Amino acid sequence: MDLTLYNFPLSPCGEKVRLALAEKGATYREISIDLGRKENLTPEFLRMSPKGYVPVLVAGADVVRESTVIIEYLDDLLPDPPLRPPSPAERSRMRLWTKLVDETLHPAWPGLAWPILVRPRWLAQGDAAVERMLNQLPDPARRERQRRLYRLGTEAPDSADTMRVFDAVIDDMEEALAAGPWLAGSAFSLADIAVLPYLFVVDVFGMRDRFESRAPRVADWYARADARLAWGGSLRSLYPAALLAEVGRLSVEARLRIASGAAPDAGAGQVPRPESAAGRAH
């Protein structure tokens, strides 16, 4: 089967798909869609993904979008090794995690990602060019958020909210991992694949301490997930070293601001706590 993945490097939704493909041992072609240059808003791309989101997977004649849908599609298409637990109880737990990521963790992600991955390039291009790109965005809420993050970087309220959401999800994970080695229970599954790219990015941004310092089971889970054979014992092997070095460099300033502004529990109660997957799983 001919597989093509449209992705933006380090976009966690696209990375989920890459992790699932790696676990399956699948070969595929990857096409990079530069979100900073709005390559996701070309008519050709919008035909595949009407909201202009990466990732998109093209498998033969099938064009599949929405990362959680794509990873389940892949598990149907390439059943070995299975990435959904066989028992209905564990499978339902797996889906609580993928739902938590779709509904809560991912919507919070731009508050961390845009200041680091996109803003520096936008600052170099200047306001007029950035406004031209922002005005192409069909969704006004998305446009305003990107404008805020461009203007204010990690000073935008979005960034502190993001860190609080991340911290709450880490707490949920810590609780769930008391019951088994992986998030859905006994086996590595799409639940782990759904969350892992977000913690990996926290790590690449130099903020691993965010979970290592206070969530020992999550730290252990992360170390075991990072060491999986599917990616040769290190998630970093999936990326060009130059990209990781560049992102590490770009994240220094953001990291320091976030560390000084939004420590775990600071401001608790200002944003709604995400609905807990762990809490409902037991």
Ligand SMILES: N[C@@H](CCC(=O)N[C@@H](CS)C(=O)NCC(=O)O)C(=O)O
């Ligand atoms: N629910 C979608 C969300 C995808 C999404 O938010 N993709 C981001 C990258 S992480 C994107 O393409 N953003 C482009 C933009 O907002 O302009 C999924 O899970 O695939």
